[in-house]
Amino acid sequence: MPGWVAIAVGAAFLQNLRSALQKALTAEAGVLGATYARFLFAVPWAVGLAAVLMLHRGAAPQPTPPFVGWGLVGALAQIVATLLLLAVFTRRNFAVGNTFAKTEAVQAALLGLVLLGDRLSGLAVAGLSASLVGIVLISVRAVPGSALVGRAALLGLASGAAFALSAVAYRGATLALEGTQGPLVGPSFTLACVTLVQTLVLTLWLGLREPEAIVAVLRRWPTAALVGAAGMLASLGWFVAFTLATAAEVKAVGQIELLFSWLTARFGFGELPSRRETLGIVLVAGGIVLVVLAG
Secondary structure: OOHHHHHHHHHHHHHHHHHHHHHHHHHHHHHHHHHHHHHHOOHHHHHHHHHHHHHHHOOOOEOOHHHHHHHHHHHHHHHHHHHHHHHHHOOOOHHHHHHHHOOHHHHHHHHHHHHHOOOOOHHHHHHHHHHHHHHHHHHEOOOOOOOOEOHHHHHHHHHHHHHHHHHHHHHHHHHHOEOOOHHHHHHHHHHHHHHHHHHHHHHHHHHHHOHHHHHHHHHOHHHHHHHHHHHHHHHHHHHHHHOOOOHHHHHHHHHHHHHHHHHHHHHOOOOOOOHHHHHHHHHHHHHHHHHHHHO
């Protein structure tokens, strides 16, 4: 099994853990507060790791204009994606909410092709297509007289699009660095930079619009600290994998998070997706096998 596959699976597990903690935190600190916690409490971990690795290597990566551009796009897109995902959690159960956002793999493939010139094999495309069918099963409503696609589905698709854009942008940013040494220095440097930007943006926004959200997060710092740590480690895993494979391939393998989220929904939150939703989740996750075989 390629090393990037194992890294992506580990990142998916940590991302599911972060999402579960954020879902619990949302009930106490709100959607904005839970989003803020993910970035604020990741800063010490991200900056500390980057500093240690650069000291060990004796050199720091050299940012370039493309790095700055891609980094800003990825940072802002991830903020929007996280907000939308947490909004979905308030409308659908945990497993289904995560599955909506997993359209990012299909959307990342398209964005990677257009923006970075990434190419996918026929088998990888087949895997992404199977996942898309699963998304349709979950998204389309079966209630007579209701809208074909509900608000939660639209929010989830938008979240997936924003996550896809951030994934492609982070890959572009890391590849645009100069003077990187080893597989961890570049990704950790990128992660530290974008996490600082995200925290600054949200601090300014909340300070002006919802200062009570900052207070709520700080009061619940034990849970918020776990959110930040899990989020930072998951992001580091994604960033490393992005340097070894296309964003679409990495995110397709990361769809194993759907299995983790189904188990979390069932045994952690006491939620049980319907049979149609479960079939959709299985199809989405099944696309992983084809993508791995293609790699």
